[in-house]
C-alpha cells in the first residue's frame with residue numbers, strides 16, 4: 720500500500736503481524752543465519768507473536784487510545800505505525816506529517832545540547848532552519864529547561880528528556896501524533912500542559928494515537944479505544960463502551 724492511498728491524517732493498518740525472536744542475540748555464524756532464514760517462522764521456534772493480524776482504520780482527526788495488559792502488543796503497534804518496527808505480514812500506511820513521542824531519549828543526539836537537538840528534530844521533520852529558528856524561543860519556553868537548553872542532553876534526567884521531546888513535538892504541525900506512555904515521566908504540572916497542547920493539536924485536526932496504562936488519561940483524551948490482548952484486537956469502539964470492557968478484562972471494574 721503506498722502513502723498515496725491514504726488521506727492526510729489517516730492511518731491504515733491491515734492484518735498486521737509481527738513476531739520477535741526470544742533470543743536477544745540475533746548474531747551467529749553464517750550457517751546459523753542461513754538455517755534460520757530457511758526456518759518456517761522468520762523468528763525461530765518459540766518466537767513471541769507481538770502482533771497477530773491487527774487491523775485498524777483510523778480516520779483523520781480521530782483520537783484513539785490503545786490499552787491492554789503488559790505484553791499485549793501496544794508499543795509494538797505504535798512502533799509499527801512509527802516505522803521503527805517492520806511487519807512480518809500485513810500493510811501499514813499513514814498520511815501526512817507523523818510526529819512520534821516514544822522512547823524519547825533514543826531520538827536525541829546525546830552529545831548535542833538541547834538547542835542543537837531542537838534544530839536536529841525540526842530538520843528531521845522537514846522544517847527549514849529559518850522555520851525552526853522562528854519557533855526556537857517558544858520551544859525553549861515550553862520545555863522550561865532554562866540554562867540546561869545549552870547543555871549536552873546526555874546529562875539530562877528522564878523528566879528533562881520528556882520536556883525537550885514534547886516541546887519539540889508540540890511545535891511540529893503534526894497531522895498524526897503517536898504517543899507512548901512518555902508523558903507519565905513528567906511532573907504533574909508539565910503533564911497538564913502537555914495534555915492541553917495535545918488537545919489543541921486535536922482541535923486543529925490532528926489524529927491522535929495514545930498508548931497508556933492510565934485509564935483516566937485515555938478517557939479524557941480519546942473518543943475511541945482499542946483494547947489489545949495477546950497481539951489481537953479484543954475491542955475497538957467508543958471509549959464509553961471500551962473502557963468498561965477493559966476494566967472487566969483487567970479485573971478492575
Ligand SMILES: Nc1ncnc2c1ncn2[C@@H]1O[C@H](COP(=O)(O)OP(=O)(O)OP(=O)(O)O)[C@@H](O)[C@H]1O
Nearest residue numbers: 739740767769787788789790791792793794795796
Ligand atoms: N524488541 C523485542 N524483542 C523481543 N521481544 C519483544 C520486543 N518487543 C516486544 N517484544 C515482545 O512482544 C510482546 C508485546 O510487547 P509490547 O511491548 O508491544 O507490549 P505492550 O502491550 O506495550 O506491553 P507493556 O504494557 O508492558 O509496555 C511482549 O511479549 C514483548 O516481550
